Amino acid sequence: MMKINVLVISKLEKNLDAMKRMIDDEEIVVLGDSPGGAQALNKIENVSPDMVIMFLGAGDTDVLSLTERIILNRPRTHVILLVEYMDVDILQKSIKVGAHNVIEFPTSPKEFAEYIKSVYHNESIRINSLNEKQNIAWMSRVVTVFGAKGGLGKTTIATNLAVKLAEKGKKVALIDLDLQFGDIHIFLDIEPSDTISEFVQQVFTPNIDSVRSYMTVHSSGVHVLCAPKSPEYAELVSAEKVQSLLSVLRTYYDYVIIDTPPSFTDVTITAIESSSTILFVTGLDISILKNSKLSLSLMDSLQQRDKVRLIVNRAVDMSSITVEDVQKIIGCPIWAKIPSDYKVAVTALNRGVPFVISSPGSTLSQSVSIVAGALISGADNFDIQFSSNKKIKAFGEGRKLFRLFKRRNEIV
Numbered sequence: 257m258m259k260i261n262v263l264v265i266s267k268l269e270k271n272l273d274a275m276k277r278m279i280d281d282e283e284i285v286v287l288g289d290s291p292g293g294a295q296a297l298n299k300i301e302n303v304s305p306d307m308v309i310m311f312l313g314a315g316d317t318d319v320l321s322l323t324e325r326i327i328l329n330r331p332r333t334h335v336i337l338l339v340e341y342m343d344v345d346i347l348q349k350s351i352k353v354g355a356h357n358v359i360e361f362p363t364s365p366k367e368f369a370e371y372i373k374s375v376y377h378n379e380s381i382r383i384n385s386l387n388e389k390q391n392i393a394w395m396s397r398v399v400t401v402f403g404a405k406g407g408l409g410k411t412t413i414a415t416n417l418a419v420k421l422a423e424k425g426k427k428v429a430l431i432d433l434d435l436q437f438g439d440i441h442i443f444l445d446i447e448p449s450d451t452i453s454e455f456v457q458q459v460f461t462p463n464i465d466s467v468r469s470y471m472t473v474h475s476s477g478v479h480v481l482c483a484p485k486s487p488e489y490a491e492l493v494s495a496e497k498v499q500s501l502l503s504v505l506r507t508y509y510d511y512v513i514i515d516t517p518p519s520f521t522d523v524t525i526t527a528i529e530s531s532s533t534i535l536f537v538t539g540l541d542i543s544i545l546k547n548s549k550l551s552l553s554l555m556d557s558l559q560q561r562d563k564v565r566l567i568v569n570r571a572v573d574m575s576s577i578t579v580e581d582v583q584k585i586i587g588c589p590i591w592a593k594i595p596s597d598y599k600v601a602v603t604a605l606n607r608g609v610p611f612v613i614s615s616p617g618s619t620l621s622q623s624v625s626i627v628a629g630a631l632i633s634g635a636d637n638f639d640i641q642f643s644s645n646k647k648i649k650a651f652g653e654g655r656k657l658f659r660l661f662k663r664r665n666e667i668v
């Protein structure tokens with residue numbers, strides 16, 4: 257059950273007692289009390305109440321200035337003012353400092369509980385809608401790495417990109433939403449004590465401090481929220497929880513990088529819809545291209561297509577299949593190409609050190625660096641041309657693949 261945590265404030269002991277006696281409901285918890293002033297500010301900072309209930313006596317300017325400070329600085333802490341007698345003067349003063357929940361001292365705990373709940377509910381809706389507007393400004397910061405199959409290099413790209421952005425001085429969160437088989441902790445060689453499943457079970461109204469306490473800090477400075485330790489915990493993580501998690505994260509981090517499973521779950525769709533950019537990873541084989549094409553048409557129906565930036569991973573110079581062919585087959589321009597380098601990629605994975613750290617000079621690292629730079633500069637609509645120093649010989653089966661594409665006209 258969701259609880260509303262409240263703090264009661266009055267400089268008079270008898271008022272505090274009277275307020276506490278009026279709060280008698282299993283959904284409302286009194287976290288503590290305070291006489292007001294600086295002490296109250298400290299207490300609010302420490303216990304983070306959902307709501308502050310204050311007694312406002314005639315000529316109580318202290319309480320009014322405290323109210324103003326809370327409303328300005330802690331918009332998520334809702335304020336209720338209790339007055340002995342309501343009159344126009346006291347109402348005007350309250351409104352002037354931004355308080356709009358002012359009532360006469362309650363006479364029944366039941367009615368008071370209902371009032372507290374309705375204020376909490378209405379204020380939460382108001383704050384969330386404000387946040388939604390802010391989110392638009394912050395949208396550019398949420399980047400989901402998606403792909404229509406396993407093994408495409410989604411996690412490789414997500415982890416290296418996150419580390420690269422951190423190297424460039426950005427505050428970066430990396431979230432593993434491959435809830436069943438997430439392996440970011442292996443790529444980064446970290447041992448999370450908590451994961452997203454503990455987070456969703458233990459935190460009901462997340463704020464940045466509570467979220468951070470479930471994240472693991474990587475040596476690069478990236479804050480990582482790892483996938484559950486066991487696949488059966490995945491179902492605890494609902495789309496709603498992920499949505500509220502992301503709205504908290506985006507207020508704090510410069511970039512929130514999200515790794516995903518290769519499927520359109522509710523959670524994945526939530527991530528996609530909350531993103532400004534979808535790095536859509538594809539590769540050069542017939543079944544990947546088929547699935548990619550299908551996924552892109554789903555992106556279309558979700559009206560998310562314009563956020564998609566297509567990345568061809570393990571792009572090799574093939575004689576038969578050109579970039580133009582891939583673009584034609586998938587029906588989407590290629591945004592970036594990342595070369596194939598098995599040795600660098602696998603050594604990095606085995607050692608648990610992202611290649612942007614362990615092999616910064618490699619062509620792989622350079623291409624990730626270009627992608628990071630493009631995200632930062634917002635250079636969204638260009639083709640990041642990557643030219644490999646090493647000429648990689650075309651796949652032996654290049655011809656065969658090409659014939660397959662032609663034969664399976666129905667899918668291309």
Ligand SMILES: Nc1ncnc2c1ncn2[C@@H]1O[C@H](COP(=O)(O)OP(=O)(O)O)[C@@H](O)[C@H]1O
Pocket residue numbers: 403405406407408409410411412413569570594595596597598599601602605620
């Ligand atoms: N550009 C690349 N060149 C060579 N190997 C790569 C490249 N990108 C990824 N790999 C390797 O492919 C495998 C799968 O990558 P991973 O990132 O786990 O894929 P996904 O998250 O899409 O399932 C890993 O062993 C990884 O090291």
Ligand SMILES: [Mg+2]
Pocket residue numbers: 410411412434439516
């Ligand atoms: Mg993965």
